[in-house]
Amino acid sequence: MFTVDHYIRSIKANLDKQSELLVRNLKSIIAYNFSPNIDLLDFSTFIEPTRFELSIVMFSMDKDANEVFNEGNDTTIFAGSEEILPSVEYHQLNDSQLADFFEFYEQSEETLVPQEQKVFTEWFSQCWENAGGDLLNIPSYFIFHDDHKSFDLKNNQWIDDVEKWS
Template identity: 25%
Template sequence: MAGAELQAMFDREFRGHIERLREPLVAALRKLIATPLPAGEFEVLSFEMQADWRDFPVYAFAMDREAVNEEYFEPPFKGNVLPRAGPLIPKGSIDQDRYEDSGVATFESGARVLAEWFGECWHAAGGVGFQLPAYISLHDGSRYFDLRARRWVRAIELGA
């Protein structure tokens, strides 16, 4: 099977597993979006994905655009977005070794699919009306998915 076909197959399989979390994620994001923002506390809402599928790997961080330091320490603007969701991908349900041996970077590919799906959920929850810029990225990654515009951007473009 060609690399592009395997990549597409992995993407479909990965997305098939995370779709079961759409309803609880949209509900959690609706709650976050409806929570009044603390005055002047932060300028950007950042969601960070961890490369670990044993739990739901997305965490919220309220950020100061200039210092890029956490500014707010209360949920829902900090912490795991779905703390009781269980594994993102049930253990053994995706043959990662098979995909990796065929050249599919499963964690990076999974992060891309998860970010774009998260963007769909953000919009379904009403995120387009959220007052601040919001992004999702892989931990230590250099690309961010702009949740409002639904496009990938580099760090230098944040908040632009």
């Protein structure tokens, strides 16, 4: 009943519906006057697999892996975090299909997880490019919350977090 290809195509189709919103929000943040204390931006993806939802939050960080906040009175400077994409659905199922789907997912997890991550990363990277992200002079990364690797949006490659923070 369920196949890897069908599931991945469904994710792509649902993400495509959110591309315009993501590009618009990315264009907005690219225009920010970022604090000079910010060393990099992390676009952290939070996935809720039981509800097929994802959200993305941008965190401004220093090289010590601490979030940078605007602690001054200058409201023209940005530092902190901001939601880039509210919780959106990346796959749809009827409630009656959930048990069968999760059984399929568990059996195919080794194949599905890398493909899911690839689809999410390629989608975000394309939206980043469409928004003009290359104009931003701050190193920027796409990450999955609590993962140990980051996708470097400037160089279009995965790096280990040790490298990012060094």
